[in-house]
Each structure stands twice: as C-alpha cells, then as structure tokens.
C-alpha cells in the first residue's frame with residue numbers, strides 16, 4: 519500500500535500541492551488528471567524523491583524515503599518522466615537494457631539481453647533494436663522508454679504522459695500492456711494522462727487534481743461528471759456512457 523498523508527509539495531517558496539491524502543493499492547491502475555500546471559508532474563517527482571515534501575508523509579509498505587534512503591527508495595520505482603528529449607547515441611537495445619542498471623554486472627548477461635528483446639517484442643518494437651536512439655521518431659522513443667521502464671520490474675510504476683506522442687494504435691497498445699502487467703505483477707501504477715476518454719477506459723481509480731489539491735478520487739463512472747469536468751477545464755462537455763457503462767466525454771464548441 520502506498521499512502522499519502524497530508525502531503526504538501528513546494529518548489530522554493532511556491533506551494534505546488536497541499537493536503538493530499540490518498541491510498542493506492544497494488545494491482546490497480548491509478549490515473550491522475552487535471553489542468554495544465556496543476557501539480558501532476560510535481561507530485562510524481564515528489565513521490566520519486568526528486569522534490570522535497572513541505573509537509574506530510576508518503577509511506578510505501580510502512581516505510582518512508584527517510585527510512586530507506588534515496589537509493590533504496592527509488593529502486594522500488596519504474597519512472598518514465600515527461601519530455602524525454604534524449605539525444606543518445608546508444609542503440610535502442612542498449613537503452614532498454616539500461617532499465618536494469620541497478621542490477622547490471624560488469625558484463626551483460628544473456629538474460630539481460632533476452633529480457634530487453636522480449637520487452638521490445640511485446641511492444642512490437644523489436645525491429646528497431648539496432649537503431650541509434652537519436653534516429654527514432656518521438657512516438658518510437660516513447661515506446662522504447664516504456665520498454666526500458668518495464669525492464670526495471672518495479673513495485674510502483676510512475677508514467678508521466680506516456681502516450682503524448684503516440685498514435686491511436688500505440689496508445690492502446692501501451693495502455694493495454696500497462697493494465698495487464700499491473701494486474702499480473704501486482705504493481706501500483708500511477709499515470710498522468712490528459713486524454714479523459716483513455717483515462718476512463720483504463721483507470722481503476724481516477725485522481726483529479728486542481729490547484730494542487732485533490733478534487734476527487736474513485737472509479738471513472740463515479741468521478742467523471744459533466745459538472746466536474748466543465749468546472750475543471752472551463753469547457754462545456756457532455757458525458758455519455760457505452761454499453762459497459764464506461765463514461766466517454768464529448769467537448770462542445772461554444773457558440774461563436
């Protein structure tokens with residue numbers, strides 16, 4: 519269990535989020551939504567130990583970052599930050615193998631290479647294995663970095679807008695893979711998405727942030743209301759439901 523208790527995150531004097539209380543369970547996919555600049559990335563960075571907590575505590579299975587130290591704390595995470603503008607001369611396979619950096623020995627083992635190829639194959643990216651990372655498109659890079667984070671075999675998966683550069687096919691592929699692996703491997707997954715329909719399709723729990731505060735948390739069918747979304751984004755919307763009862767959101771153009 520990952521527990522946030524009255525968490526406040528600050529950057530210098532600016533308070534980015536405050537009084538966050540929530541509990542995240544293993545085997546469940548949590549999606550954070552909320553307007554631009556509202557503290558989603560800062561929250562992931564604070565959880566990973568990149569930003570200090572101004573107040574409150576974050577505990578994973580009873581331990582805090584202070585208990586374990588930054589290295590041991592971070593070993594529990596797979597973290598894919600936003601905007602991976604990597605100009606690496608490494609090959610795709612090398613980048614994926616780096617997901618195992620914590621456990622790599624002086625020489626790569628066959629097992630490391632096999633695991634990296636399997637991760638690439640599972641995402642349909644094996645044909646890119648020998649390509650220099652710097653020659654890939656934005657979407658291809660995003661898929662490769664997802665393969666890298668899979669290789670870490672984390673307990674907590676943090677993904678910051680992992681589908682921002684992906685076409686529809688690859689968005690679904692990444693989210694389906696994540697959803698499946700979250701269940702299979704009992705990860706606590708925490709993903710930032712701007713696409714509310716994708717969030718509604720895949721989230722077990724939606725976490726709604728606005729102005730650094732928790733506005734709502736729960737299953738998409740309970741959380742996504744026209745009133746909440748219109749107020750959050752200042753855009754008129756209609757919410758419909760599909761045959762399975764999942765909400766989908768249609769934005770409405772304002773009269774000109």
Ligand SMILES: Nc1ncnc2c1ncn2[C@@H]1O[C@H](COP(=O)(O)OP(=O)(O)OP(=O)(O)O)[C@@H](O)[C@H]1O
Pocket residue numbers: 529534552553554555556557558559560561
């Ligand atoms: N390095 C920084 N220096 C100063 N302010 C920052 C810095 N990083 C973030 N902020 C500010 O902190 C606030 C929260 O930013 P954050 O990146 O967490 O938002 P977000 O919800 O992830 O936004 P987006 O949806 O646009 O990615 C914003 O007002 C942002 O301008």
